[in-house]
Amino acid sequence: MNKILLIIEREYMSRVKKKSFIVLTILVPLLFIGMFAFIGYLAVKGDELGDEKRVQVIDETGSFTGKLQNTSSITYVYTQDRFADARNTFRDKGYNFLLHIPPASSPAPVELLSDKKPSATTIEAIESGLSHIAEAERLRAAGIDTAVLAKAQKRIDIKAKQITEAGEKDAQTYTAYAVGFLSAFLIYMCLFIYGTQVMRGVIEEKVSRIVEVIISSVRPFQLMLGKIIGVGLVGLTQFVLWIVISVVLSMAGGTFLAGNAKHRMEQTMPAKAKEQMQQVQQVQSPDNSMAQIMESIESIPVVYTLSCFLFYFLFGYLLYSAIFAAVGSAVDNETETQQFMLPITLPIIFTFALAQSFIINNPDSSLSVWLSMIPFTSPIAMMIRIPFGVPAWQLALSMLLLVLGFVGTTWVASRIYRVGILMYGKKASYKELAKWFMYRD
Amino acid sequence: MISIRNIVKQYAGYRALSDVSLEVETGTVFGLLGPNGAGKTSLIRIINQITAPDSGEVYFNGERLGRHHVERIGYMPEERGLYKKMEIGEQILYLAQLKGLSRSEAIRRTKYWFEKLEIQAWWNKKIEELSKGMQQKAQFVATVLHEPDLLILDEPFSGFDPVNAEIIKNEILELNRKGATIIFSTHRMESVEELCDSIALLNKSHKLLDGKVRQIKDSFRNGTYTLEYEGARVNAGADAPFDVVSEETPDSRHRLTLQMKPGTAPNDALRYMLPLAAITHFEEKVPTMNEIFISTVNKMSGHE
Numbered sequence: 001m002n003k004i005l006l007i008i009e010r011e012y013m014s015r016v017k018k019k020s021f022i023v024l025t026i027l028v029p030l031l032f033i034g035m036f037a038f039i040g041y042l043a044v045k046g047d048e049l050g051d052e053k054r055v056q057v058i059d060e061t062g063s064f065t066g067k068l069q070n071t072s073s074i075t076y077v078y079t080q081d082r083f084a085d086a087r088n089t090f091r092d093k094g095y096n097f098l099l100h101i102p103p104a105s106s107p108a109p110v111e112l113l114s115d116k117k118p119s120a121t122t123i124e125a126i127e128s129g130l131s132h133i134a135e136a137e138r139l140r141a142a143g144i145d146t147a148v149l150a151k152a153q154k155r156i157d158i159k160a161k162q163i164t165e166a167g168e169k170d171a172q173t174y175t176a177y178a179v180g181f182l183s184a185f186l187i188y189m190c191l192f193i194y195g196t197q198v199m200r201g202v203i204e205e206k207v208s209r210i211v212e213v214i215i216s217s218v219r220p221f222q223l224m225l226g227k228i229i230g231v232g233l234v235g236l237t238q239f240v241l242w243i244v245i246s247v248v249l250s251m252a253g254g255t256f257l258a259g260n261a262k263h264r265m266e267q268t269m270p271a272k273a274k275e276q277m278q279q280v281q282q283v284q285s286p287d288n289s290m291a292q293i294m295e296s297i298e299s300i301p302v303v304y305t306l307s308c309f310l311f312y313f314l315f316g317y318l319l320y321s322a323i324f325a326a327v328g329s330a331v332d333n334e335t336e337t338q339q340f341m342l343p344i345t346l347p348i349i350f351t352f353a354l355a356q357s358f359i360i361n362n363p364d365s366s367l368s369v370w371l372s373m374i375p376f377t378s379p380i381a382m383m384i385r386i387p388f389g390v391p392a393w394q395l396a397l398s399m400l401l402l403v404l405g406f407v408g409t410t411w412v413a414s415r416i417y418r419v420g421i422l423m424y425g426k427k428a429s430y431k432e433l434a435k436w437f438m439y440r441d
Numbered sequence: 442m443i444s445i446r447n448i449v450k451q452y453a454g455y456r457a458l459s460d461v462s463l464e465v466e467t468g469t470v471f472g473l474l475g476p477n478g479a480g481k482t483s484l485i486r487i488i489n490q491i492t493a494p495d496s497g498e499v500y501f502n503g504e505r506l507g508r509h510h511v512e513r514i515g516y517m518p519e520e521r522g523l524y525k526k527m528e529i530g531e532q533i534l535y536l537a538q539l540k541g542l543s544r545s546e547a548i549r550r551t552k553y554w555f556e557k558l559e560i561q562a563w564w565n566k567k568i569e570e571l572s573k574g575m576q577q578k579a580q581f582v583a584t585v586l587h588e589p590d591l592l593i594l595d596e597p598f599s600g601f602d603p604v605n606a607e608i609i610k611n612e613i614l615e616l617n618r619k620g621a622t623i624i625f626s627t628h629r630m631e632s633v634e635e636l637c638d639s640i641a642l643l644n645k646s647h648k649l650l651d652g653k654v655r656q657i658k659d660s661f662r663n664g665t666y667t668l669e670y671e672g673a674r675v676n677a678g679a680d681a682p683f684d685v686v687s688e689e690t691p692d693s694r695h696r697l698t699l700q701m702k703p704g705t706a707p708n709d710a711l712r713y714m715l716p717l718a719a720i721t722h723f724e725e726k727v728p729t730m731n732e733i734f735i736s737t738v739n740k741m742s743g744h745e
Contacts, residue, residue: 006538014527209522216489216516217539424520435453
C-alpha cells in the first residue's frame with residue numbers, strides 16, 4: 001500500500017512540476033474565456049465588423065423611396081438617375097451595389113448589380129427590407145391597420161414546464177442542453193488526454209528499461225494502478241485549477257464586459273428597423289434575459305450534477321486508462337500503438353458523436369438508455385442524460401455496471417500489462433495479447 | 442541462501458526452464474552461466490518474483506520465497522535504465538524507498554555512495570544529461586543502496602567501459618566480503634569465472650552441471666601442459682613421457698602443448714626437458730569454462 005502511494009506521488013509530482021502542465025493550466029481558461037468573449041463580441045458588434053456596403057437605389061415605383069432602413073452595414077442612397085446611366089456610373093460614385101426596382105407595371109424583376117458577388121446576408125437583408133415594405137403597402141391597400149397587425153403577430157414564447165411531485169417547475173431545456181453537452185465534452189476530452197498520458201508513461205518506462213528494476217520491488221499491478229491514479233489526480237488538479245482560474249477571470253472580466261455590452265446594444269438600437277426593435281423588445285429586454293440566465297443556472301441541482309460528473313469522469317477515466325496502460329505495455333514505441341488505438345477510441349468517438357446529435361434530443365429513447373448503461377459508453381451518454389432527469393434506478397444500475405466494468409477491464413488489462421512490459425522487440429498481435437492474458441502469475 | 446527446487450517454466454512457444462535445481466550458499470559468489478536463450482534470465486526473474494514458475498519452489502534462507510523477501514534482494518537486470526527526465530538523486534531515492542528504505546536513510550546512504558563513486562556533483566542532473574558511465578554508476582547505486590543480502594546481477598559488465606567495469610567489480614567484491622551473496626549471470630563465461638566460487642551451467646533450459654569452480658575444473662583436467670623454452674629446437678622422441686599435441690614458435694621461444702602419457706607426472710616432463718633446453722614457462726593447461734561448457738554439451742549430445 002505504502003509503495004503504491006510512493007508511485008502515485010512520483011507520477012503526480014513529475015507531471016505537475018512540468019512546464020507544459022503549468023502553461024496548459026493557465027492557458028486553457030484564458031483561451032476559453034477569450035473564445036467566448038470573442039464570440040460575444042461578434043454577436044454584439046458583428047454587423048459593424050463587416051465592411052459597409054453602399055447601395056444606390058433607383059425606385060421607379062416610388063413606393064420604396066426613403067423607406068428602406070439603413071443598417072450598420074448597408075446604407076441606401078436614392079437617386080432619380082435613369083437605370084441605363086446609373087448602371088455605368090454607380091461604381092465611380094463609390095457605391096458597391098445598384099438596386100433597380102422597375103415600375104409595378106413592368107414584368108422585369110428587381111435587380112441588384114455589382115461587380116463582385118454579393119454575400120447571401122446582404123441579399124437577404126435587402127430582400128427582407130423590400131418585402132416588409134411591400135407587405136405593409138399591400139396590407140394598407142387592402143385596408144388593414146398595420147398597428148393591429150403588429151399586435152396580432154406577437155411572437156409566442158413557450159414556457160416549458162415539467163410536472164414533478166413537488167409541483168411544476170421550469171424545464172430549462174436549453175440549460176439542460178448546455179450542461180449535458182459541456183460535461184460530456186469534458187469527459188470525452190479527458191479520456192483522451194489523460195488516457196494517452198498513462199499510455200505514454202507506460203511506454204516511457206518500457207523504453208527506458210527502468211520497468212524491470214521497479215517490478216523487482218513492486219508488483220506490476222501496483223505500478224500500473226499507481227500510475228493510473230497519479231495521472232488521474234493530475235487531471236483532477238488541472239480541472240480544479242481551470243475552474244478556479246476561469247471563475248476568477250470571468251468574475252473580473254464579466255462585470256466589465258456585461259456593462260459594455262449593454263451600453264453598446266442601446267447605442268445600436270435606434271439605427272435598427274422599427275419592426276426589429278419591436279421584436280427585440282417583445283422577446284425580452286437585456287435586463288430580463290440576464291435574470292433568466294441567472295434563474296436557469298440556479299435551477300441546476302449543482303451538487304447532484306457535479307457529483308455525477310465526478311463519478312463518471314473518475315470511473316470512465318479509470319476504465320479507459322487501464323486499457324491505455326495495457327496498450328502501452330504491448331508496444332515498443334508510440335507509433336506502434338495505432339493498431340490498438342482504433343478499437344479503444346471508437347466507442348468514445350461513436351458515443352460522443354451520437355451524444356451531440358441523438359442522445360441530447362432523445363434522452364429517454366431506448367438507444368440512449370442502453371448507451372448510458374454500457375460501461376464503455378456510459379460516462380459520456382449518461383452525462384448527456386442527467387440534466388434532463390434520469391430515474392434513480394437507471395443511474396444506480398449504470399454506476400454499478402461502470403464500477404464492475406472498471407474492475408473487469410483493469411483485471412484483464414493488468415494481466416496483459418504484466419507480460420507486455422517485459423517483452424521487447426516483439427510485435428504484438430491480438431493473438432499474442434490473448435496468450436499473455438492466459439499466462440500464469 | 443537460495444535453494445531452487447525443480448523449477449519448470451513454460452512459455453507459449455518454448456520451455457525456458459526444465460526441472461532446474463540449484464543451491465546458492467550464503468556469502469558466496471555464484472555464476473549462472475550459459476549461452477543466450479539458456480534460461481538464465483527466466484530463472485533470475487523467478488528469484489526476483491517478477492514471474493512465477495509453473496512448478497517447483499524457491500526458498501530464501503530456508504523460507505518459502507515471498508513478497509517480503511523483495512527488500513532483501515538487489516537486482517540489476519540486463520535491460521537496465523532509469524527515468525530519463527528525472528533527477529538522478531531523486532530517482533535513486535525513489536527506487537530505494539520502493540525497496541522499503543525510509544527517505545532520510547535513503548538520503549544518507551545515497552550521499553555515501555555518490556561520494557564513494559565520485560558522482561556527488563551530479564545529484565540534481567537529469568539522467569539524459571549524464572554520460573553513459575555516470576548512468577551506470579547511478580544504476581549500480583540504486584541496486585545496492587538498500588544493502589541487500591542477495592545481489593543479483595544479470596550481465597553485469599555488458600555496456601560498462603573497462604575503467605568503470607573495474608570500479609564496479611571491486612565494489613561488488615567488497616560487498617561480498619561484507620557478507621552479501623552475489624549471483625552473476627552471463628553468457629560471457631570467461632568474464633566472471635575468476636570471480637566465482639561456484640557456478641551452474643545452463644543450456645537450452647537444462648542445468649548441465651553445477652558445483653565449486655575448483656572442483657569442476659579439477660574434474661575436467663586431462664593432463665595437458667604448456668611448456669616454453671629458449672634455445673635450439675628439441676625433438677622429443679618416443680622415449681619422452683609425453684606426446685606433443687602442438688608446437689609453435691611465435692618468437693625466439695618455442696611453445697609446446699603436451700599431453701602426459703599414462704602413469705607419468707608433470708615432473709617427468711620437466712626432468713626430460715631440463716638437460717635439453719632452457720625452460721622459461723611451465724603450466725598446467727586448465728580448461729576454461731568455455732571449453733568445459735563445449736565439451737559438456739558435446740558429451741551430452743553424443744549420448745543422445
